[in-house]
Amino acid sequence: MFREVSARVNVIQLEEDILRFWKEQRIFEKSIEIRKGGPLYVFYEGPPGANGSPGVHHVLARLYKDVVCRYWTMKGYHVPRKAGWDTHGLPVELDVENSLALTSKAQIEEYGVARFNDHCRSTAFKYIKEWEAMTERLGYWLDMEHPYVTLDNSYIESCWWIVKQLWDKGLVYQGYKVTPHCPRCGTSLSSHEVALGYEDTEDPSVYVKFRLDASSLERRAECESSLLPSSLLSKPIFLLAWTTTPWTLPGNSALAVASHAEYSVLEGDQDYLILATKLVDKIGSEGYTETAIVQGEALVGLEYEPLFNPHSFGVQRLDLPTLCAEETIDSLTYPVIGADFVSLDEGTGVVHIAPAFGEVDFDIGMSSGLDFVQPVDLEGRVIGTYRFAGEFVKDADPHVLEDLKSRGLVYRSERITHTYPFCWRCETPLLYYAKPAWYIRTTAVKEKLISGNSEIDWHPDYIKHGRFGDWLENNVDWAFSRERYWGTPLNIWRCSSCDNCECVDSVQGLSLQLNVSGLTMPLDLHRPYVDEITFACRECGGKMQRVPEVIDCWFDSGAMPLAQWHYPFENEDRFKQNFPADFICEAVDQTRGWFYSLHAISTLLFSRPCFRNVICLGHVVDARGEKMSKSKGNVIAPWAVLSKHGADALRWYMLVSTAGEDTHRFSTKMLEETTRKFLLTLWNTYSFFTLYANIDFGNEVDKMGQCLLNPHLSEGDRTELDQWIISELNRLVGEVSKSMDSYNPTVATRRIEGFVDILSNWYVRRNRRRFWKGENDADKLAAYSTLYQCLVTLSRLLSPFVPFMAEELYQNLTRSVNPGARESVHLTDFPVADEAKIDDRLNSDVGLAMRISSLGRAARAKVGIKVRQPLGKAVVMVEAEAEKRALERLAAEVIEEINVKQFVVLRAEEKRGEFPSNMPDYSLANDARYWVAISTELTPELIAEGVSRELVRHLQNMRRNARFDITDQIVTYYQTEGPLLRQVMDAFGGYIKQETLSHELIDSLPPDGAYVEKHRVLNAEVSLAIRRTNPR
RNA sequence: GGGCCAUUAGCUCAGUUGGUUAGAGCACGGUUCUGAUAAGACCGGGGUCUGUGGUUCGAGUCCACAAUGGCCCA
Secondary structure (H helix, E strand, O other): OOOOOOOOOOHHHHHHHHHHHHHHOOHHHHHHHOOOOOOEOOEOOOOOEOOOOOOHHHHHHHHHHHHHHHHHHHOOOEOOOEEEEEOOOHHHHHHHHHHHOOOOHHHHHHHOHHHHHHHHHHHOOOOHHHHHHHHHHHOOOOEEEEEEEOOOHHHHHHHHHHHHHHHHOOOEEEEEEEEEEEOOOOEEOOHHHHHHOEEEEEEEEEEEEEEEOHHHHHHHHHHOOOOOOHHHHHOOEEEEEEEOOHHHHHHOOEEEEOOOOEEEEEEOOOOEEEEEHHHHHHHOOOOOEEEEEEEHHHHOOOEEOOOOOHHHHOOOOEEOOOOOEOOOOOOOOEEEEEOOOOOOOOOOOEEEEOHHHOHHHHHHHHHHOOEEOOOEOOOOEEOOOOOOOOOEHHHHHHHHHHHHHHOOOEEEEEEEEEEEEEOOOOOOEOEEEEEEEEEEOHHHHHHHHHHHHOOOEEEOOHHHHOHHHHHHHOOOOEEOEEOOOOOOEOOEEEEOOOOOEEEOOOHHHHHOOOOOEOOOOOOOOOOOHHHHOEEEOOOOOOEEEEOOOEEOHHHHHHOHHHHOOOOOOOOHHHHHHOOOEEEEEEEHHHHOOHHHHHHHHHHHHHOOOOEEEEEEEOOEEOOOOOEOOOOOOOOOOHHHHHHHHOHHHHHHHHHHHOOOOOOEEOOHHHHHHHHHHHHHHHHHHHHHHHHHHHHHHOOOHHHHHHHHHOOOOOOOOOOHHHHHHHHHHHHHHHHHHHHHHOOOHHHHHHHHHHHHHHHHHHHHHHHHHHHHOOOOOHHHHHHHHHHHHHHHHHHHHHOOOOHHHHHHHHHHHHHOOOOOOOOOHHHOOOOOOOHHHOOHHHHHHHHHHHHHHHHHHHHHHHOOOOOOOOEEEEEEEEOOHHHHHHHHHOHHHHHHHHOEEEEEEEEHHHOOOOOOOOOOOEEEEEOOOOEEEEEOOOOHHHHHHHHHHHHHHHHHHHHHHOOOOOOOOEEEEEEEOOHHHHHHHHHOHHHHHHHHOEEEEEOOOOOOOOEEEEEEEOOEEEEEEEEEOOOO
């Protein structure tokens, strides 16, 4: 006997019981062990940081990872799932800074790096219990007992080894990186921090004149005379550039123009001005007249005189990209270059370039070999011997302007309001500042990065050539050092005497150095302990000290394919077996994060991509489409949802409602709706089945198993609808497999939802009678075995998506009758479609019967005749002969659905004269293809039959109201004044008795204790009473 | 400022290679069916498929531009 299934399900209790079962029986571990002989399917867990509480937006990626891994496991693959935790980086440091009320690097160092990092170490796991609990309750199967942790010495050592490999290949170098820098805090800010601090502010808006060098014009005139009119040589010519940061002008070393734009040459009394034609009107040109128009191209290659020759003010001029000091030149000139970023919407179309003060400027400085001039120190003060030297840059602005005005180099000067980033901690304006940083030369393998990407299957596919492909096309070297404390220390030691640098690949590598000191046990490879390790320089014998930086935490996570195994120091074969990954999955913001760091490290080391398939998920936002954030207070804690609605409801809702890559709107209301629509419908179908199966098979477990597992059915015992639902089932299995093979759980779950709908609302509804009829014949057995097969197949099909519900179905429907079955549904194989059972024609035929039934009901509704009331005839008009034949075969179904006695199908060309399109006794309904006409004529016989059905309905409701059991036998009493009703009782007594399980219909007063209701039928009062006759 | 994605009913979403009258669910109003169902069926109101051009015999679908929103990067 099946365990009784209540129509009202307590999902929370059910899921908790199942969690306990999985844990006690170690089902997850078994699901991996039993697949050990199978092909390996490699999954990499992108490590979350556990320094914050998990939100419902963290559930999505965990869910998708789980679904895919469970699916491939059931397909026979061996899918180990090692957990991982990301423990380093700025988020942890900021958390600790806040809790210790530290606001600058100076304060951290004063507090002590050792104590600071101790706090970081514990903060990194602040919410790990919550993460683990959420993971388990969600049903995300992951080996959390053996996670990789980025702060472990072994993990760090693997990172060191990787850096050393790159170092040996000449791919690590020290260069300059332009970063947003807070001059007060003395530190760079991450882009995330910068985003916190944008504010409107008022700044100077200055149009500055740069004098073109006459000799470069002459040279140009000689070889390409036509480009600039030679008459211009009579007066000085100025290029007009715009800036809001005059203090950057001493760092200027180029002007950029748009090659394809037109530039106007304006003539004034004293001079000529050149600026973009499009912007002349906007800026104003009083006192000047246009004398010529030239292409930007013609300006490229000209040279101009700097506003401030750095050599005159004691400032160095460095060459890019080598950063070597250039010789002192008194008659210095800088070039005009072409650049595609020059805006023609604001400014002058001539852009002032200062490589020391802007990322774009620096990049173009590197690629064009410009000069690098840095006239400002890290505290934001102007250096050198300028008139404004020693001032803070913002304070220097007016003095720079005065200086230029006195030399007649300012065309116009005003003030504007615009947004500018400020330090979110101290509100000091940020300076974009080129600072030394360590780089990995990823550009050296750019082509490999791109060709490797072509081997990766992206889901959705447009990321491949879009967001990720573009990112690779625009690859720049990876600045992977951070001037911070809590991270993998950069394993480069530098000689304090001769600047010789050495990269050390391991702890052993350190111990083998000369005169090592500071390598003390217990070993902690973090700062500040690692900073104390020194050794002798092999070049000069000087003292080798570690450089102060730590490594970008994205490097940590990108190193996980190796570092999770402590490769190459241990586990060589495990690493090799588990590389590359078959599957990874994270949200879309990881394209430039983890997806890139994995791909880059793998390409740099092994010249091959790191993963074959990647799902790139959209973000989870609230019900109104707004991003979840602590400040808005709209973050939904997963725990609240899990403990109220259960994991399956949350899982199904997230999978089915929105395609993975789209933005997921999270609404509890929609979650509840999805639950009602799908999980409860499925549950009730399951409950229906067990209810009747228990009635029919009682305690005969053997017989039940026999009947359901190996039904003795001969050809023809299965009805057309049985064959249809089996055909739909197999089609479903095929579609779900196909969707999952292409990493699309949303399509898979939507298909399943569609199947459960037709299973419940067409198959079961149309076949109910076969389950509750008296005799146990082959027809009944066919119905049972068909529905059983659907439910049992569904349990396996559903198990990657809703593992709890699937387990419940499996345990009760399969395990109970088949003790030899596997212990859990998650140890079974994924169903395989039986193609031979798929009958596309039958599927569409039944679909047609459904459609015609709908139209029939619509035709009845038009004239207000209840479906309960039988009618004489329905005439249907279809277009194709095949449709006609299909409907004739399925006529019995349609006849019952629309309750008519006679059913005629015509093809369009047969309709003449026969189709009752305008007859008053018919009601019509149609859609684009089909017409249905229903006879509305009511004969006394039809009316009487309708009344009998109404009486049955009343009696059934009474049985329910009286809380009788489905199988209870009764006696029915009735009293009525209407002779018609008495006739109905006589004529349809047999039918009424059969439907209501009545032994007798007695025309008399009911005995005491009978359940009584009065109803009006056919305008007559009828008193009905029922009494149970079987003992309880 | 650049890139990617989205925009279809009040809300959440489908809509295959361009082809009859653009579909579901929720919500609302009405009717109905039912001894599995918190469900189902039928009718109704509710759509200039974001806008403007273009390609085509024909565009929700293809192309261009624009607007709005989201994300990533400046």
